Amino acid sequence: MTDTVVDDSGLDDPSFVDEAKQRAEGVKALARREGWKRRLPILPALIFTIVVTQIPFLFTLFYSLTDWDISSIDPREFIWFDNYASLSNPGEKFFREAAWVSVQMTVIAVLGSLFVGTGLAVLLDRKFLGQGFVRTLLITPFLVMPVVASLLWKTQMFNKTFGVLNWLIESLGFEGIEFASRFPMASVITVLIWQWSPFMMLIVLAGLQGQDTSTLEAARVDGATTFGIFRQITFPQLRPYLELGTLLGAIYLIQVYDHIEVITGGVGTKNLPFWIAQRSIGGGNLFGLASAYSILVVIASIIIANVGLRVLSNLLEDDS
Amino acid sequence: MARSLMERVTRAPKAEPILGQNRVVARLLAILTWVVGLLYFFPLLWLVLNGFKEESVASGDPKLFFEPTLDRFSDVTEDAGNTLSFTDAFMNSFWVVLISTVFVMILAVPAAYALAIRPMRMWRDVLFFFISTKFLPIVGIIMPLYIIGRDLGLLGTRTILIVLYTAMNLPLAVWMLRSFFAEVPKELIEASQIDGASLMGQIRQVILPIVAPGLAATALLCVIFAWNEFFLAVQLNSAGAGTIPVWVNAQQQFQGQFIAQFSAASILAIFPVVIAGWVAQKRMIRGLAMGAIK
Amino acid sequence: MAEVRYEAASRIYPGTEIPAVNALDLDIADGELLVLVGPSGSGKSTALRMLAGLEHVNEGAIWINDIDVTLKPPQDRDIAMVFQNYALYPSMTVAENMGFALKQAKVPKVERAAQVQEAARILDLEEYLDRKPKNLSGGQRQRVAMGRAIVRSPQVFLMDEPLSNLDAKLRVQTRTELADLQARLGTTMVYVTHDQVEAMTMGHRVAVLDFGVLQQVATPTELYHQPKNRFVAGFIGSPAMNLLDVERTDGQFRLGGLPIELTSEVGDAAAANSGTTFGLGVRPEHLEFVSDDSGVNGEVSVVEALGSESFLHVKVQHEGREELLVVHEAGDTAFGRGDNVSIAINGPIHMFAPDGERL
Numbered sequence: 001m002t003d004t005v006v007d008d009s010g011l012d013d014p015s016f017v018d019e020a021k022q023r024a025e026g027v028k029a030l031a032r033r034e035g036w037k038r039r040l041p042i043l044p045a046l047i048f049t050i051v052v053t054q055i056p057f058l059f060t061l062f063y064s065l066t067d068w069d070i071s072s073i074d075p076r077e078f079i080w081f082d083n084y085a086s087l088s089n090p091g092e093k094f095f096r097e098a099a100w101v102s103v104q105m106t107v108i109a110v111l112g113s114l115f116v117g118t119g120l121a122v123l124l125d126r127k128f129l130g131q132g133f134v135r136t137l138l139i140t141p142f143l144v145m146p147v148v149a150s151l152l153w154k155t156q157m158f159n160k161t162f163g164v165l166n167w168l169i170e171s172l173g174f175e176g177i178e179f180a181s182r183f184p185m186a187s188v189i190t191v192l193i194w195q196w197s198p199f200m201m202l203i204v205l206a207g208l209q210g211q212d213t214s215t216l217e218a219a220r221v222d223g224a225t226t227f228g229i230f231r232q233i234t235f236p237q238l239r240p241y242l243e244l245g246t247l248l249g250a251i252y253l254i255q256v257y258d259h260i261e262v263i264t265g266g267v268g269t270k271n272l273p274f275w276i277a278q279r280s281i282g283g284g285n286l287f288g289l290a291s292a293y294s295i296l297v298v299i300a301s302i303i304i305a306n307v308g309l310r311v312l313s314n315l316l317e318d319d320s
Numbered sequence: 321m322a323r324s325l326m327e328r329v330t331r332a333p334k335a336e337p338i339l340g341q342n343r344v345v346a347r348l349l350a351i352l353t354w355v356v357g358l359l360y361f362f363p364l365l366w367l368v369l370n371g372f373k374e375e376s377v378a379s380g381d382p383k384l385f386f387e388p389t390l391d392r393f394s395d396v397t398e399d400a401g402n403t404l405s406f407t408d409a410f411m412n413s414f415w416v417v418l419i420s421t422v423f424v425m426i427l428a429v430p431a432a433y434a435l436a437i438r439p440m441r442m443w444r445d446v447l448f449f450f451i452s453t454k455f456l457p458i459v460g461i462i463m464p465l466y467i468i469g470r471d472l473g474l475l476g477t478r479t480i481l482i483v484l485y486t487a488m489n490l491p492l493a494v495w496m497l498r499s500f501f502a503e504v505p506k507e508l509i510e511a512s513q514i515d516g517a518s519l520m521g522q523i524r525q526v527i528l529p530i531v532a533p534g535l536a537a538t539a540l541l542c543v544i545f546a547w548n549e550f551f552l553a554v555q556l557n558s559a560g561a562g563t564i565p566v567w568v569n570a571q572q573q574f575q576g577q578f579i580a581q582f583s584a585a586s587i588l589a590i591f592p593v594v595i596a597g598w599v600a601q602k603r604m605i606r607g608l609a610m611g612a613i614k
Numbered sequence: 615m616a617e618v619r620y621e622a623a624s625r626i627y628p629g630t631e632i633p634a635v636n637a638l639d640l641d642i643a644d645g646e647l648l649v650l651v652g653p654s655g656s657g658k659s660t661a662l663r664m665l666a667g668l669e670h671v672n673e674g675a676i677w678i679n680d681i682d683v684t685l686k687p688p689q690d691r692d693i694a695m696v697f698q699n700y701a702l703y704p705s706m707t708v709a710e711n712m713g714f715a716l717k718q719a720k721v722p723k724v725e726r727a728a729q730v731q732e733a734a735r736i737l738d739l740e741e742y743l744d745r746k747p748k749n750l751s752g753g754q755r756q757r758v759a760m761g762r763a764i765v766r767s768p769q770v771f772l773m774d775e776p777l778s779n780l781d782a783k784l785r786v787q788t789r790t791e792l793a794d795l796q797a798r799l800g801t802t803m804v805y806v807t808h809d810q811v812e813a814m815t816m817g818h819r820v821a822v823l824d825f826g827v828l829q830q831v832a833t834p835t836e837l838y839h840q841p842k843n844r845f846v847a848g849f850i851g852s853p854a855m856n857l858l859d860v861e862r863t864d865g866q867f868r869l870g871g872l873p874i875e876l877t878s879e880v881g882d883a884a885a886a887n888s889g890t891t892f893g894l895g896v897r898p899e900h901l902e903f904v905s906d907d908s909g910v911n912g913e914v915s916v917v918e919a920l921g922s923e924s925f926l927h928v929k930v931q932h933e934g935r936e937e938l939l940v941v942h943e944a945g946d947t948a949f950g951r952g953d954n955v956s957i958a959i960n961g962p963i964h965m966f967a968p969d970g971e972r973l
Contacts, residue, residue: 035441038440038441039434039440040434041430041431041434042430042434042446045430045450046446048427048490049449049453049487049490052483052486054453056465056468057456057461057464059468063464120356120360123356124353128349128350136601137361138357139601139605140364143544143594144590145548145564145565145568146548146550146565147565151568151582152586153363155579155582156363157363194363205605251454255457258550258565261550262569272457273458276459280462280463281462281463282555287467290463294462295460297457302452302455304455305455
């Protein structure tokens with residue numbers, strides 16, 4: 001019987017026990033050092049981010065507890081939560097209006113671009129002559145800087161005198177419309193959707209191209225219609241991609257500023273970032289009050305983010 | 321999913337599209353797609369055309385055919401006294417974007433390594449933290465940034481934009497790079513360790529060749545977002561080191577009157593990023609999809 | 615050329631209670647081909663990786679040639695490893711892949727090229743030296759992985775299921791080549807597989823693991839004929855040994871009613887054991903069909919006719935349950951599905967105590 005040969009003779013030898021203890025310590029030390037070696041590379045990025053984003057945030061918190069007006073010579077005083085309390089003032093309906101604009105703008109723009117983007121992706125998800133070229137055309141609006149896109153639409157599409165849309169409308173015999181002033185929200189949202197649909201398109205395209213061909217073929221063999229297949233097989237598979245697109249789109253679209261500034265100058269389309277900027281560094285100078293508002297916006301964002309991060313963690317779960 | 325995401329996103333569309341089994345339907349759909357594509361692109365096409373027109377032509381009835389001229393371009397690029405000139409704005413944008421992107425990569429690559437290849441214990445939480453900073457609305461910190469900038473004398477300098485753009489793009493870069501690094505098979509790195517490679521050796525000889533396309537895609541996205549950024553540039557910087565978006569916006573006073581001139585300015589402003597995006601399209605799509613989905 | 619020793623080595627993953635590898639004691643002689651075999655989750659790969667330095671050794675030690683390598687990183691152990699999916703560097707050619715380790719060791723270019731050439735010759739890879747891994751077939755990639763290991767002339771070869779990704783035919787062919795190569799080079803090799811046939815045909819000795827615990831380490835013959843416990847008995851041998859629970863009735867054990875004769879040793883050991891449910895094992899080739907009814911009666915349910923031999927699965931009644939006995943016949947069989955047969959024992963039986971240990 002060949003058992004392994006273990007030299008038991010030295011087991012009780014104190015030097016042997018020490019050796020074993022040393023080794024165990026050595027392994028623990030190694031594991032600890034390894035832990036630090038793993039953490040070290042991320043520290044620069046982490047520290048940088050905290051210093052540049054979190055520390056200013058603390059300042060904002062501080063400002064929000066004061067009545068600071070940077071244009072006045074009066075000294076800045078602590079007024080604790082008065083700024084927040086003032087929100088219940090009927091006069092502060094502007095805050096609520098701005099919040100409502102933010103919600104509208106974000107939701108419509110995100111859903112709109114998701115819808116359009118999905119449509120574009122479905123059209124693009126096939127082999128045809130010049131597929132690459134058309135795709136190039138379609139992603140360009142996303143690459144264009146928002147300032148240019150906004151100006152472009154404002155002066156060349158929407159404009160009453162020079163706009164192409166109006167030229168079309170007038171040729172058909174109708175009265176021209178100055179879109180940017182008549183329909184400010186719609187104008188801004190149109191440009192947002194125009195710019196962000198390509199982004200959604202790319203995400204959905206990745207999802208479409210990741211489909212399992214065999215499942216689709218099986219469904220066809222089983223006699224499903226095109227719509228049926230889309231509804232029951234493709235769409236459920238697309239869900240994580242759609243959710244991701246929504247999340248990423250929302251992150252950026254909540255903070256829209258450029259388009260508003262350029263297209264309407266704020267008329268009828270003041271969302272929270274725009275409005276708060278106006279009240280503070282944009283000339284309002286009421287740093288204290290505006291800080292309180294932005295804290296509220298941050299709190300709301302955190303709540304939304306938690307929902308979003310739960311979606312994200314589902315996606316990350318699949319990864320691990 | 322058996323195939324890697326990289327493979328999935330970059331190979332040609334599969335033969336079984338959703339719509340149109342029928343040859344006629346397929347042909348019609350192809351035409352429809354072309355029409356949609358052209359219509360979608362039309363505003364940009366119009367912009368490009370207008371840039372080459374005489375002002376009078378541009379402000380008249382829309383014309384597709386005309387005599388092109390380069391005069392508008394020279395109009396917008398000539399030095400306009402003490403307002404921001406094109407050359408200045410371009411140089412400002414160029415340096416700010418270049419340096420901030422380099423900083424982003426320098427910070428994000430090790431971070432991605434720490435999150436993907438030798439993951440630290442709480443890597444998911446750290447990744448969440450980075451992503452959550454993107455949820456922080458910029459208004460939440462613009463005021464302190466303004467004050468700090470003012471007190472440090474950084475308003476109107478390139479420096480403050482470089483720092484802020486780095487912070488702005490860092491979460492995106494960390495997220496995307498992490499997913500690219502995660503694609504490197506663990507055994508490959510283990511094999512290189514057994515073969516005697518030091519840490520730098522592993523990174524340089526094994527990891528970098530595999531993630532290089534991903535690095536390029538990430539850098540490109542950072543360049544795009546930084547180049548196009550307007551809010552911070554105009555709030556913190558317009559007085560001194562204005563960037564291209566600020567310059568383009570300043571041309572706005574010519575709206576209505578000088579459409580062609582504005583168009584020429586716009587073309588100059590978007591030209592670099594659009595061309596870069598076109599050229600690196602496939603890489604970027606791969607990068608966006610991968611970074612986004614994983 | 616080296617001896618390898620696992621000394622009460624354990625690997626406990628942080629956050630878990632049960633060790634993946636539990637106090638493994640294993641001595642491997644210089645030049646030996648030792649196979650670590652076991653089902654998935656048995657800890658065999660983990661044990662190999664501990665030797666490689668890719669897993670921390672939480673308790674115990676690992677020795678290569680009287681040097682304690684427990685705390686040393688993989689780079690310092692002078693070992694070579696072949697991974698299950700080969701882990702070839704995708705951006706390098708075959709030659710560069712094979713020369714990589716030598717490059718890390720700062721071997722001059724000329725010498726490197728010569729060694730790579732030699733290894734390529736041994737493995738018949740000379741015409742592929744300039745190709746990249748993606749342009750190679752599975753079998754070719756496997757050989758490049760081998761080449762990468764050979765070129766280094768390490769102290770120990772570590773193989774982590776190197777043949778699992780090959781198709782069956784190629785696997786059998788490569789298996790012999792591998793064993794031959796090891797014999798020629800004379801380098802100690804530790805080989806992990808889940809395929810017990812591979813283990814039995816290749817290993818000088820085979821170590822069977824289950825749930826991180828070493829069950830038995832012995833030559834293939836010994837494992838086959840004298841399995842130390844029920845697990846090893848059931849794991850080694852294809853098709854598997856017939857293993858049944860038996861109750862002791864009137865101091866005797868019966869197989870489907872047929873009394874079992876025990877040797878005096880085993881009989882004494884059984885008598886000394888106070889348990890009730892024992893294990894009875896008998897290999898298919900130690901059962902035969904008898905033409906009278908003197909054996910265990912049953913009905914044939916499945917016939918596997920392989921040409922050189924046949925295996926018949928027979929349903930029998932044993933202690934009130936229906937059990938399946940696999941019987942071996944040389945060449946073709948006369949019986950078919952549904953036939954009634956009678957089975958007798960014509961070879962050694964293995965008795966196991968209620969705790970699984972051999973009696």
